[in-house]
Amino acid sequence: MILVLAGGVGAARFLSGLVRVVDPSNIVTIVNTGDDTELHGLSISPDIDTVTYTLAQAIDPDRGWGLRDETWRAMAALEKFEGVRPEHSRAAPRWFNLGDTDLATHFYRTARLQEGATLRDVTDEVRRAFGVDVSILPMTNDSVRTTVHLNDASVSFQEYFVKLQHSVPVTGVDFVGANNANFIDESLITSADAIVIAPSNPIVSLGPIRALPHVDSLLASRRDDVVAVSPIVAGAALKGPADRMLVELGHEPTVVGVARMYAPVCSTLVIDQQDAHLANEVEREGLRCVVTDTIMSKPGVSEELARRTVRATPRQGGISWPD
Amino acid sequence: MILVLAGGVGAARFLSGLVRVVDPSNIVTIVNTGDDTELHGLSISPDIDTVTYTLAQAIDPDRGWGLRDETWRAMAALEKFEGVRPEHSRAAPRWFNLGDTDLATHFYRTARLQEGATLRDVTDEVRRAFGVDVSILPMTNDSVRTTVHLNDASVSFQEYFVKLQHSVPVTGVDFVGANNANFIDESLITSADAIVIAPSNPIVSLGPIRALPHVDSLLASRRDDVVAVSPIVAGAALKGPADRMLVELGHEPTVVGVARMYAPVCSTLVIDQQDAHLANEVEREGLRCVVTDTIMSKPGVSEELARRTVRATPRQGGISWPD
Numbered sequence: 189m190i191l192v193l194a195g196g197v198g199a200a201r202f203l204s205g206l207v208r209v210v211d212p213s214n215i216v217t218i219v220n221t222g223d224d225t226e227l228h229g230l231s232i233s234p235d236i237d238t239v240t241y242t243l244a245q246a247i248d249p250d251r252g253w254g255l256r257d258e259t260w261r262a263m264a265a266l267e268k269f270e271g272v273r274p275e276h277s278r279a280a281p282r283w284f285n286l287g288d289t290d291l292a293t294h295f296y297r298t299a300r301l302q303e304g305a306t307l308r309d310v311t312d313e314v315r316r317a318f319g320v321d322v323s324i325l326p327m328t329n330d331s332v333r334t335t336v337h338l339n340d341a342s343v344s345f346q347e348y349f350v351k352l353q354h355s356v357p358v359t360g361v362d363f364v365g366a367n368n369a370n371f372i373d374e375s376l377i378t379s380a381d382a383i384v385i386a387p388s389n390p391i392v393s394l395g396p397i398r399a400l401p402h403v404d405s406l407l408a409s410r411r412d413d414v415v416a417v418s419p420i421v422a423g424a425a426l427k428g429p430a431d432r433m434l435v436e437l438g439h440e441p442t443v444v445g446v447a448r449m450y451a452p453v454c455s456t457l458v459i460d461q462q463d464a465h466l467a468n469e470v471e472r473e474g475l476r477c478v479v480t481d482t483i484m485s486k487p488g489v490s491e492e493l494a495r496r497t498v499r500a501t502p503r504q505g506g507i508s509w510p511d
Numbered sequence: 512m513i514l515v516l517a518g519g520v521g522a523a524r525f526l527s528g529l530v531r532v533v534d535p536s537n538i539v540t541i542v543n544t545g546d547d548t549e550l551h552g553l554s555i556s557p558d559i560d561t562v563t564y565t566l567a568q569a570i571d572p573d574r575g576w577g578l579r580d581e582t583w584r585a586m587a588a589l590e591k592f593e594g595v596r597p598e599h600s601r602a603a604p605r606w607f608n609l610g611d612t613d614l615a616t617h618f619y620r621t622a623r624l625q626e627g628a629t630l631r632d633v634t635d636e637v638r639r640a641f642g643v644d645v646s647i648l649p650m651t652n653d654s655v656r657t658t659v660h661l662n663d664a665s666v667s668f669q670e671y672f673v674k675l676q677h678s679v680p681v682t683g684v685d686f687v688g689a690n691n692a693n694f695i696d697e698s699l700i701t702s703a704d705a706i707v708i709a710p711s712n713p714i715v716s717l718g719p720i721r722a723l724p725h726v727d728s729l730l731a732s733r734r735d736d737v738v739a740v741s742p743i744v745a746g747a748a749l750k751g752p753a754d755r756m757l758v759e760l761g762h763e764p765t766v767v768g769v770a771r772m773y774a775p776v777c778s779t780l781v782i783d784q785q786d787a788h789l790a791n792e793v794e795r796e797g798l799r800c801v802v803t804d805t806i807m808s809k810p811g812v813s814e815e816l817a818r819r820t821v822r823a824t825p826r827q828g829g830i831s832w833p834d
Binding site for chain 2: 231259273278289295300302
């Protein structure tokens with residue numbers, strides 16, 4: 189079984205390549221839920237939905253989130269409340285877009301959680317509703333909320349990422365609740381044949397997972413079998429604020445910086461061709477380095493990237509490895 | 512000020528006539544919330560929305576509920592969860608239709624209530640968002656839930672009305688929480704120049720309002736100024752199950768039966784031309800009887816009905832009464 193630790197869009201694209209080189213029933217992905225939020229009374233898990241929708245080929249390919257052929261009638265109808273909402277109220281915000289058909293997923297999740305189902309149960313039910321074969325698990329059933337500290341305020345991850353369009357300097361990040369949350373299933377780390385850290389933001393996608401009790405030490409115990417794919421290419425994030433956030437929080441915004449962050453838990457880093465000249469520096473951080481094409485904007489790249497990534501791990505267990 | 516005690520569709524149509532004969536700023540309506548429900552995590556107030564949407568001329572005129580030019584994309588997208596929902600789960604039902612643009616109202620209400628706003632506050636904000644001048648109030652800020660007892664089960668009002676399409680015999684009705692709920696504003700009853708009981712179901716629309724502490728005795732103290740419009744015409748309800756429900760719960764399904772139910776709190780009953788032959792029987796129950804056209808399916812009828820209804824009350828206060 190291959191275990192993939194995942195954030196949102198980058199991880200989802202990596203997984204959509206992985207299912208073409210490894211039997212999907214042999215893939216388990218554990219997804220960040222630090223981005224989860226509640227809006228309009230609905231429980232929303234953006235990274236889980238992005239992974240699920242992408243693997244279902246139901247994702248909107250241009251936006252990279254939400255469903256294809258989507259409409260936005262409910263969101264548009266919120267406009268009339270702008271003029272009547274009291275000053276202090278944060279009700280019915282319009283900065284977080286929820287498509288009409290996407291809403292059904294949040295309705296189902298919200299109702300099931302209110303019935304007492306775990307997020308793991310609900311995530312699995314949603315996965316099956318979308319016909320996805322890969323096992324998708326939340327990193328925890330408990331509430332962990334990524335809080336982003338700015339110069340003059342602290343905001344939720346979604347407020348930083350969507351409302352402020354990640355265009356403000358970050359002074360710190362907290363994963364509120366992580367200390368008291370339980371990682372979803374430690375045996376998945378101990379029993380995996382290989383563990384992949386997907387090309388997601390090391391701070392706000394992988395950070396929440398690593399902040400859960402025991403996860404880092406469990407990963408460290410499997411370090412030889414852990415391979416990461418760098419989300420940074422040529423000093424920049426392909427999507428989102430990872431590059432600026434790395435600088436703002438004292439990291440080097442390069443594959444070398446990524447190598448340093450992952451060195452305690454990971455023995456191999458997959459980097460892009462454009463960073464081939466940094467391979468030696470990555471290896472000086474104590475990681476093996478694999479150089480390949482990592483920009484998954486063209487068809488076929490994610491499949492080849494997945495193949496190269498899995499090949500970089502020691503062959504163990506009884507699963508069929510890619511040739 | 513004219514106070515109108517209201518249920519859903521019938522009351523809303525009556526009010527849409529009333530605003531053409533009385534200055535809307537002199538009209539206050541107190542609406543049944545026993546039908547309120549929670550679905551998908553959303554707080555839904557069907558009667559309040561029917562009254563608001565109707566007065567805003569935003570109602571779908573054919574259905575009598577929900578918004579015109581509506582789409583149903585979110586509801587349709589729930590279908591995929593049918594096959595994965597556990598047997599015991601009641602999550603994400605599809606029997607209660609929520610239109611895509613209607614959802615925005617529930618989003619706003621849910622979020623404001625979760626912020627600590629009262630239902631009265633939220634109802635007023637929604638009213639203003641829809642540009643309605645009539646004051647619309649919930650009967651209470653507290654939770655009252657109409658429970659319908661069937662031969663072999665007890666269900667919520669919406670399950671009875673929508674899911675079972677009110678096609679099953681009713682053995683009893685309870686207004687759970689009514690004893691401990693506070694009526695929204697007693698001073699509206701004591702200070703109203705006239706009080707109208709709208710043509711709504713006497714059991715499940717007016718019943719919850721009358722079940723709130725002090726309401727019946729306050730209405731009785733204003734009995735001379737209270738006029739009701741019969742929702743029963745020629746022994747049948749114009750809409751909904753009022754006629755059968757009256758029979759099943761031991762009442763006579765005629766204007767005489769309605770007169771008996773309202774006699775303690777109401778001095779005048781407005782009945783339809785088709786029931787003119789029962790006027791003497793109504794008066795034997797101790798009510799004055801006004802005979803007019805009450806079937807509001809044609810334009811102009813609701814306006815004339817409202818005029819005749821208001822004229823049937825003693826002229827008091829400083830408002831302009833219709834000629």
